[in-house]
Amino acid sequence: MKKVFTLFFLLLTLGVAAQSYNNEWIDYSKTYYKFKIGFTGLYRISQPTLSAAGLGGVSAQNFQLFRNGQEVPIYTSIPSGVMGSSDYIEFWAQTNDGVPDKPLYRNPSYQHTTYYSLESDTAVYFLTYTTTTTPFHYSQPGNNPAASPLPVEPYLSYTAGGYFHYGVNPGFAQVVGEYIYSSSYDVGEFWSSAPQRPGVPITDAKNPLYVYSGGPDASIKFGMVGAADNPRSVQVFVNGQVVADTVMNSFNDLQTSRPVPLSLLSSDAATMAFLDNSTVTTDRFVVSFYELTYPRQWNCGGATNFSFQLPARPAGYLLNISSLAASSATPVLYDITNGQRFPAVVNGGTLAFALPGSLAPRNLVLVNEDPSTAYPVSSLTPKTFVNLTNAANQGNYIIISNPLLYTGSTGNNPVTDYKNYRSSPAGG
Secondary structure, eight states, rough: OOOOEEEHHHHHHHTTSSSSSSSSOTTTSSOEEEEEOOEEEEEEHHHHHHHHHTTTTBBBGGEEEEEEEEEBBBBEESSSSSTTTTTTEEEEEEESSSSGGGBBBBSGGGOOOSOOOOOOOOOOOEEEEOOOOOOOOOOOOOOOOGGOOOOOOOOOOEEEEEEHHHHHHEEOOSSSSSSEEEBBOOEEEEEEOBOOTTSSSSSEEEEEBBTTTTSSOOEEEEEEEEEESSSOEEEEEEEEEEEEEEEEEEOOOEEEEEEGGGGGTSOEEEEEEEOOSSOOOOOEEEEEEEEEEEEEEEEEEEEEEEEEOOOOOOOEEEEEEEEOOOOOSSSSEETTTEEEEEEEEEETTEEEEEOOBBBBBBEEEEEOOOGGGGGOOOOOOOEOOOOOOOOGGGOEEEEEOOOGOOOSSOOOOOHHHHHHHOOOOOOO
16 A cells, blocks of 8 residues: 655654654544644634534533643633633643754754754644543642742742844855765754854843842853854853853854853843954854843733743742733733643732742743733644554555645646556556
C-alpha cells in the first residue's frame, strides 16, 4: 500500500514502539478539532462555535485541549453540563516557540533561546473531549488575602527580554573560497539581529522598568555569535557601562550572564548595546537575545495582561498588584503551571491575591477578563489521525511534499504523478 504524507502529518502520526515522537497524546479513536493561534494572549471558544463544529452537546467538564503534545489547562464558564449560548471555554494561548526545534540541533546548547521557532510562529491547538480521563481544567482554590498570615511580597524578580527577529543567521560556515554552511542546525543558527560591523553597536532599550530600588542587583543574560571568520573581541553595555568584555573569534558563539548594579537602572530605563571590536573592518557579528532580570515593583504598567514567574515556595505568596488596564470585569490570575484560577480581591487600585504553596516554579498571567480583549476562536476543523503502528496503514515508501505542489483541480500534479508512477508496474 502506498501513502502520500506531508511532513507535518508525518511528524504528528509517526510512531514506533519504545521511542518518543511526541504523538503519545493522540487517542486514535477520537476526533480532534484543530485551530491555529498567531498571537499570544487570552482566547475564548464560544458555545456557538462549539455547536457549529458539532460539539454543542458535550458537557463542559469533558473538554480537553492540546498544544505541541501537552495538555493545556482550560476554564469553562460553567463547571459541568451542556453549555448555553452565552457560555465559553477560556485559556491562555502561546504562539509557536522553539522548544520542538531543540532536538534538531547537532548540539542542544547551540540553541540560544526557545522564544522563536525556526519553522513557524503559528501554533496549532487541538480540542477534543473525554469521558474516561480527567481533563486539565483550572481549579479555583479560593482567594482570601485578609486571612493570610504571610507578609506582602515587596517586589517581583522580573525578566525583561529582547529577542531579535531580523532574520535567521545561517550559523557556522567552512570557508573554502566562499562560505559553505551545514545542512544541520548548527552553532549560531537562530533568529538574530541584523549583522553588524565593528565600531557600531547593536542596541535595544526597555522602559519604563518600574524598578524596586530596595531590591538586589540585576543581571543580564545574552547571546551573540560571529558571522565571519575573523578574530574579534566583543563588549556589552548597560546604560553606557561595560558589563562584559571578552573574546569571541570566528564563528564561535557566546551565551553567558553578567551582574548589573542596580544603580545603573536608577533612571527606570535600560539601553543595552552590543559592540564588535574586531580590527578587521569587514568583520560581522549578530546578537540573538538578552534578558535583563531585576527587582520590579508590582506594577503592570497599564497592560491588558501581565505575565510573570514565581519560584517554588511551599508557604505560598501574598501579592498586591497595581496598574492592570481598567476593565468592568474582575481581573483573574491564572497559575498555568498548577492549573489554578484566582479572581482578584479589588482594594481600590490594588489587586490582592493569596496563593497557596507550590512545589514547582509557577508561570502566571494576570488578565483583565474583559471579553473585548480576548481573542475569539472563530472555527474548528475536525481532524482524525492515522495510527501508523497498525500494519494495515503502513506502506513501503513515503513521499514528503509541499502543498504548493498540489496544483490543478483534476489532481494532476507532480506529487500525484510520482505516486501513480510508483504504483504502476514500471515504477513499482
